[in-house]
Every structure is written in structure tokens, then in C-alpha cells.
Amino acid sequence: MSDDAQALEQLESLTAKQVEVLDLLVMHRTTKEIARELSIAPNTVDQRISAVRDKWGTANRKDTARRYSMLLEQCGKTTCGFSRVDEDGRSAEDRDQDLPVDPVFVLSDAATFGQQRYRYEGMDTRPKGLEAFDARFGRAGRVVAVLVLALIMALTLASSLAIADILGRLI
Incomplete structure (x- = not known):
């Protein structure tokens, strides 16, 4: 079996809920932050990470996150869901020209910023x-x-x- 096939097999052995947790773990989130974002208990987060560690035989969270990143890269996937392929044919330099230089933050945005940040599927988190x-x-x-x-x-x-x-x- 090739390395790519093994990597894909290891990724496919994960449940959707384990993938959710690993995606956030790779972004250097703490257990509490992951739990808050997914609206689950911190213990549940640790259990999902532990289950992946048992499947892969990794020593700790850091090794698990590192292996997950490596497997995603090997399979050509990303945690954010963006494709590595340049779909519109423009170079990265051309796409960067479309981005605003300075994002504008208006004072009226401050009142709703905190409320939007803690919404997850209609639940107040x-x-x-x-x-x-x-x-x-x-x-x-x-x-x-x-x-x-x-x-x-x-x-x-x-x-x-x-x-x-x-x-x-x-x-």
C-alpha cells in the first residue's frame, strides 16, 4: 500500500466529530476554546483527542496535531476547506490586489461584535x-x-x- 493510500486510510478512520476537534486543535486552540466553539464539554474534547491518539499511537496532543497536519498535507487537503488549486486562473499576487489594505472597524460594529462571536447554531455560548x-x-x-x-x-x-x-x- 502506498504512503498516500495509508494517509488517506488514516484520515478516513476518523469520525466527523474527531475531525472537528482536530481541525481546531491544529489551529492551536485549547481544550476550553474547542469545547466552547463546538458547544461540547471539555472532557468530550479530551476524549475525542484521546481516541485519535489510541488509533494512531501518538504520544500526546502535539504529536497528534502534527500527524493530522502531515496527513492532510500528504492527501492534498486543508483544515479550512480551501482548495490548493488556483480555480480562477489568477496568480496569488493578482488575488491579493482584491483585498482591502486596511479593514475598517466602525464603532457601531463594536456593539454587535461580541454577540456574533458567541453564536453557534442559535445557542448562546x-x-x-x-x-x-x-x-x-x-x-x-x-x-x-x-x-x-x-x-x-x-x-x-x-x-x-x-x-x-x-x-x-x-x-
Whole structure:
């Protein structure tokens, strides 16, 4: 069996759901990012990657992603679905001339940008809880929030001790 036939056989042994996960893994997405984008649990993402690792005998996620990329390249496929063949007959330099030089971002776009980003087949997949806090304020925001909460707890403890001391003197 030729190398190309073996590569194609390995790709065809994958399920559609495994391919979805591997396509995002090749784009250097984390488990949480993949899970959020596909609206599945992070554990499910890890299980699908693990199943592929078992099929191919790869050591880790990085090796699995590397092998998947290699197999796609060997078979002439891409993860994004673009053909390698220049369909319209123009050179890459000619096609680049059609692209805008500077994309324009209008302030009115900012209001709908976040809403469109978290839509997946009609489901709202916005991060919740601490993930939402991190998405909005970043790690620095989380550090500040922890410090503020620690200060509030210290003040609460100090005031509780002061009240207990006053009550102890009265009794």
C-alpha cells in the first residue's frame, strides 16, 4: 500500500466529530476554546483527542496535531476547506490586489461584535462565571478582584473582632 493510500486510510478512520476537534486543535486552540466553539464539554474534547491518539499511537496532543497536519498535507487537503488549486486562473499576487489594505472597524460594529462571536447554531455560548470575568477584564482584572475581595474579608474580620471586643467589655 502506498504512503498516500495509508494517509488517506488514516484520515478516513476518523469520525466527523474527531475531525472537528482536530481541525481546531491544529489551529492551536485549547481544550476550553474547542469545547466552547463546538458547544461540547471539555472532557468530550479530551476524549475525542484521546481516541485519535489510541488509533494512531501518538504520544500526546502535539504529536497528534502534527500527524493530522502531515496527513492532510500528504492527501492534498486543508483544515479550512480551501482548495490548493488556483480555480480562477489568477496568480496569488493578482488575488491579493482584491483585498482591502486596511479593514475598517466602525464603532457601531463594536456593539454587535461580541454577540456574533458567541453564536453557534442559535445557542448562546458566551463564557459564564470566572471565564466571563477573564474574557472581559483579563488576568490583571482577576488579580485586582482577588485583592479587593481579600481586603473586604480583612475589614469584615477586623470589624467582627472589634464588635466582639466591645460586647466582651459590656458583659
